[in-house]
Amino acid sequence: MYLVTGASGQLGRLIVQSLQDKGVPANQIVAAVRSPEKVQDLADAGIVVRQADYNDTASLAAAFAGVNKVVLVSSSEVGQRAPQHKNIIDAAKEAGVELLAYTSLLKSDASLMMLADEHNATEAMLAESGIPYVLLRNSWYLENYTGTAAMAVEHGAVLGCAGDGKYAMASRADYAEAAAVVMTTEGHAGKVYELAGDEAVTLAEYAAAVAEVYGKPVVYQELPEQEYVKVLTEMGLPEGFAQVLANSDIGASKGALFDDSKTLSGLIGHPTTSLKDALKAALA
Template sequence: MYLVTGASGQLGRLIIQALQDKGVAADQIVAAVRSPEKVLDLASAGVVVRKADYTEPASLKAAFEGVKKVILVSSSEVGQRAPQHQNVIDAAKEAGVELLAYTSLLKADSSPMLLAEEHKVTEAALAASGIPHVLLRNSWYLENYTASAGMAVEHGAVLGCAGDGKYAMASRADYAEAAAVVVTTEGHAGKTYELAGDEAVTLAEYAAAVAEVSGKPVAYQELPEQEYVKVLTGIGLPEGFAQVLANSDVGASQGALFDDSKTLSTLIGHGTTSVKDAIKAAL
């Protein structure tokens, strides 16, 4: 049995699809979710759905029954991730799982990004647990930017505070496939994979690609970090999350989201999604 946490989320759903693409039967996949009613489509397709709340250890213990391999998709609740992940690790250890794959952050052990802190704590917890595990250190998702490509076209601008920092981005589907590969093939326990897209772009280059694909003028506008925070809060993001996003741009300017090892494309056996293809799909 393969268990995927956060299975109602965008990455979790793609991992479940990737597992099936690798030949895993639906009834051998456990979709662990806080709200089972959100994945009725998975249940109707034969996937085993179990309630599993990161904050309720008893629910996790029940969800992990009979499970051999786990993909721990990092929680979306920034600031609460470390204790939530610890609960999952404890449940996995009690269940005696054979392998746990964790979706961490690129260069988590050395990254200057605020987002790296909880990933570092989780990686340390995994090391202390004794569970055979593999670290999937994901770079940025292309969707982090392409989700707002239409807005960039409308306003003629991509905003940020990343300077000339390069983003080696890949699609969620690329990272999902990597997760499926490591739990369905052998030899990955104890490994750390720095996963990033084959193509790396600055935000100015990304804006130019949006302009080329859309046929409309789009340019990158560099802002001071706190000005960018004001823009993000102005469109409705919570202050704390806006600070984290702006800090991530600053981290990118320091190389935190760049990697040219092509580890991801090697692992999945094909090139990663291109920036222009992702923009075309989004628009």
């Protein structure tokens, strides 16, 4: 039995689908979700849906019964991830899980990004747990930017504070496929995979790609870090999250989100999704 946490989320759903694409029968996949009603379509397709709240240890113990392999999709609740992940790891250990794959952050152990802290704490907990595990250190999602491309076109600008830092982005589907490969093939326990897109772009190059695909002028506007935070908060983002985004740009300016090893495309057996293809799909 394969269990995917956060299976109602965008990455979790894609991992469930990728496991099926790799030949895993639906009745051997457990979609662990906080709200089962949100994944009725998965249940209708024969996926085993179990209620599992990262904060509710009793629900986790029940959800992990009979499970052999787990994909721990990192919690979306920044600031709460470490204790939530500990609950997952404890449940996996109690269940005698044979392999746990964790979606961490690219080069997290060397990263100065604020987001790295909770990932590093989780990696340390896994190392201490005794559970066989594999780290899937993901770079940025293409969707982080293609999802806001229309807004960039509307305003004619992409804002940020990343300088000439390069983002080696891949699609959620690429990262999901990597997780499914690790789950369905052997020899991954103890491995650390630094996963990133084959193509790396600066935000100026991203803006140029948006302009080309949408046929409208779009430029990159570099801002000081705190001015970028101010703009993001004025757009309605919580200040804490705005700080994280700006800090991530600063990290990118220092190479935190760049990797040219092509480990991801090697793992999945084909090139990762290109920026322009992702933008065209978003436009369509």
